[in-house]
Amino acid sequence: MKQKILDDKLFALHAEVCKSMANPTRLKILNALENGEQSVDVMAKSLGLRKANLSQHLAVLRQRGIVATRREGLNIYYRCANSKMLKACEILREVLLEQLREGGKLFEQLGKGRK
Amino acid sequence: MKQKILDDKLFALHAEVCKSMANPTRLKILNALENGEQSVDVMAKSLGLRKANLSQHLAVLRQRGIVATRREGLNIYYRCANSKMLKACEILREVLLEQLREGGKLFEQLGKGRK
DNA sequence: CTTATAGTTTCGAATATTCGAAATTATTTG
């Protein structure tokens, strides 16, 4: 029973983290942070996002503890808070890239989920 | 530019897959399928879910190509369609379990995301 | 103190997700 409760917490946590990553923009943000910290301003420009919207996405990642921040003058620098988590994310991306290259089913079914 | 388009597809696909996993019930389903295929009926009982609801979740996983099916008489057996993807999912779970055990920030912040 | 720049928060509308209930489909057995 005790184990079941831990499992429930774990599945809930896992779902929360997946939810954080369940958005192309947030995945692009995490991707941008793979090579080190970046300010919001620079990210907004390189990703082509409005600052307010980027900030909203960063807030999601921050609240889940996926990214961390550091202020320096006017700029706030974001970085990945947990390299293992980012690595796990990358592994999934590699698997999917492989699928894409193989022209597998996953590719064709993209977007055919819930309308 | 060509590469950017591939990247966009990849991020979109990645987000779709994360969306599929962004639900505790679906993660429990995937977890149950780690040890081999199972019928909907058995899963419904072991996970304590209404069959209609389980079927809805299975449809999400099916549409994204994450699980595959096989019919045998009245029963339909579900299995994981891509072991690498399931493995990537497990790796993330291991990272999170470690965090949970360490009593880290992620645990405390669970559920404090968007209300 | 004023202005400029960087970033965040709030609000509201559009869209998507979730789940129960009820209806429907598929297969087997009598």
Added chain:
DNA sequence: CAAATAATTTCGAATATTCGAAACTATAAG
């Protein structure tokens, strides 16, 4: 064909996510 069992689909209401617009906060520089 009728009845039973397994599974799926459809519908609708409650809830959550997403994004632009506008307002707001924080820091630096004059």
